[in-house]
Amino acid sequence: MPSKMQKQKSTFIFLFCFLIQSFFTANSQSFIGVNYGQVADNLPPPEATVKLLKSTSIQKVRLYGADPAIIKALANTGIGIVIGASNGDIPALASDPNFAGQWVGSNVLAYYPASKIIVINVGNEVITSGDQALISQLLPAMQNVQNALNAASLGGKIKVSTVHSMAALSQSDPPSSGAFNPGLSDALKALLKFQSSNGSPFMINPYPFFAYQSDQRPETLAFCLFQPNAGRVDSGNGIKYMNMFDAQLEIGQIYHRVFILSIGFI
Incomplete structure (x- = not known):
């Protein structure tokens, strides 16, 4: 079974991803979501997990x-679903638009709209993988998935993204120095x-x-x-952070400002 720390860590991951998902939009959105991992034993069946989710204020999975x-199991619940294509799928998705179309057909069109799929993550922590x-x-893989969604008239409804590691940063403490x-x-x-261009998170x-x-004070x-x-007070902006989550969220806001500028000069 995953340890208590692992479970807490997993929850942090998803919350952060979605609190900054409006990165390229004018209006921010905040809500509670959870990761639904399957690397564990004695997992309840999906139907039981969904019943539990419906009894809470969780809005995204x-x-x-x-x-x-x-x-x-998540069909007709109104819960937003983020699905993922594995790193192993990326070469085929990148090289073969037909494969991307088949992937979207099998993993999205077969369930949508009853199952409220809102984001497709293509790969996980790829740019820091060293590969x-x-x-x-x-x-190219993300573009082919986007094209497949566009062909199915879902381009504006389901977003295509990828998930990055914090290792993409050369500096993160204090947040203002990110x-x-x-x-x-x-x-x-x-x-x-x-x-x-696609308004994706x-x-x-x-x-x-x-x-x-890395910081065992x-x-x-x-x-x-x-x-x-x-x-902890950030010497750069004078803000006092009471937990790591707030500090890391602030780094996300800094990304927002920096990247909008970067895109403007590409």
Whole structure:
């Protein structure tokens, strides 16, 4: 079974992804979502999990893949679903538009609109993987998936994105000093130009647990877990952050400002 820390970490991931999902839009949206992972034992059946979700205020669910049983179980619930194409699918999606069309047909059209699919993530943490071949294939794969959605008249309804690691940053503490790794700038600019054109969300896995691992000051664990603490003042902007989530969300807002400027100069 996943540890308590792993479960908490997973929840943080999804919340952060969606709190900044309006990155390229004028109006921000905030709501509660969860990751629905399947790397565990003794998992309840999808129907039981969906029943639990419906009893809460959870409005979005992120799947790491496109499990048909889960997508079917979420039908007619109104819960937004984020599905994913694996890193292993990227080469075929990039090189073969027909494969992209088949993937969309099998994983989206077979369930939509009863199952409210709202985002397709193409790959996970690709640009920080070090796999140059895969990095070069990411954008063509996203474009082919977008084209397949457009052909099905879903281009404005389902967004195409990818999820990045916080390792895309060369600096993140304090938040006001946040900066991207210069070595990733070309790949990021091309992706952002595509996402800006299609109004798709910019998504990040923040992992407060890793922040704790690299900064084991006595108060860091409480800061990461929303427990009482003295907070931390950002010397650059004077803002006092009371938890790691708020600090990492602020970095997301900085991305917003920086990337809008970057796109303007591409």
